[in-house]
Amino acid sequence: MKYNFDEIINRRGTYSLKWDGGDLIKQVGLTERYDEETIPLFTADMDLPVPQPLLDALHKTVDHKIFGYSVLPDEYFEAIQHWFKKRHDWDIKGEEIIYSPGTVHALNIAVKAFTGPGDGIIIQRPVYPPFTPAIEGNGREVMNNALKCDDDGYYSIDFEDFEAKAKEENTKLFILCNPHNPTGRVFNIDELKKLSDICAKNDVLIIADEIHGDLIRRDQTFIPIGKAAKNEDHIITFTAINKTFNVAGLHCTNVIIPNPELREIFRGVLGMQLPSPFTISALIAVYNEGEEWLEQLKEYIDGTMEFVKNFLAESMPKVKVRIPEGTYIMWMDFSGYGISPEEVHDRIYNKANVLLEDGNMFGEEGLNYQRICIPSPRPIIKEAFERIAREFEDINQT
Ligand SMILES: Cc1ncc(COP(=O)(O)O)c(C=O)c1O
DSSP states (O other), X not given: OOOOTTOOOOOTTTTOHHHHOHHHHHHTTSOSOOOTTOEEOOSSOOSSOOOHHXXXXXHHHHHTOOOOOOOOOHHHHHHHHHHHHHHHOOOOOGGGEEEESOHHHHHHHHHHHHOOTTOEEXXXXXXXXXXXXXXXXXXXEEEEOOOEEOTTSOEEOOHHHHHHHHHSTXXXXXXXXXXXXXXXXXXXXXXXXXXXXXXXXXXXXXXXXOTTTTOBOTTOOOOXXXXXXXXXXXXXXXXXXXXXXXXXXXXXXXXEOOSHHHHHHHHHHHOOOOOOHHHHHHHHHHHHHOHHHHHHHHHHHHHHHHXXXXXXXXXXXXXXXXXXXXXXXXXXXXXXXXXXHHHHHIIIIIISOEEOEEGGGGOGGGTTEEEEEOOXXXXXXXXXXXXXXXXXXXXXXX
């Protein structure tokens, strides 16, 4: 079936964090302004309809009329195995898969399970903000292997620094984000092998957050690090249906741990987790029948990225942006305007009334950047950029 992603579905009044969460959003300091006219494009969820087979499966679950404690059936594990084999040519065994109600939740569990107070954990800033509290909130130390950015806005890994940090006595864990949020890098086979080899040599475990792995540009290939590595014994991978199929509210992350000893340690700290029947039927539906929808979605997102790039080149030429290899996130460099990050914020959030995410939330490396999530109907994205452009008109030529 053909999906219409241009359709505007009103999400206000549906308990949506993006569209109903103004009080919370202001409280955590993302913005000062949030009202009926705000266009919120800050968090990574989509304003787009989900696959029809998913809706059918959820309706069927509703029709059961009873929503009690549920267990994961074989079909659940088979659907995951089938998806990763077909989409990413990655073999996963059923027993390697552990359900968790969330990725950030699983990350906190992994930090507690595999490191002790004072241990060092490598991350690559600018990076998804919740990595930092998962480390520091648990009394561990951030080791920042900052990504390098060239003049074209392309990010790469500083391997010399990475190896030096991996060699340090107290370094126990590396949290890889691939595809990388917010830079959009999809790391290639050579980079992944090198990261894996350095970590294996230095007894550093890898937690690979790969939950954006299905959402890459159509001319790109995503390789799970568990597939790229010579040996997966030191690799734990987080996968999820939440980003790919826009079901973050169903809380479904799957943690892949090939090493049986690590699996038992993780299970011990995680405890027993029972998913809802909606989560189970959703996963089975999307992994078995969601491909046709995903292909159409990817085409739509690629189109929106082209639109944004062209719009900025035409109307805000001082903003540097590149189409990312993966994710539905764009990372925009505003330093060309020569104004302070506070003034950029004020023009976008308060004057244009568009809610993005200030780049410094991802680390000081992001100070002059703004992050936008673009999986919304294109007319909404267009209006957001038109509003922003109007607020920068006076300094486009200076
Ligand atoms: C890289 C990354 N990891 C984790 C999450 C959150 O996942 P969850 O809602 O399953 O905790 C996000 C959400 O934006 C993300 O971008």
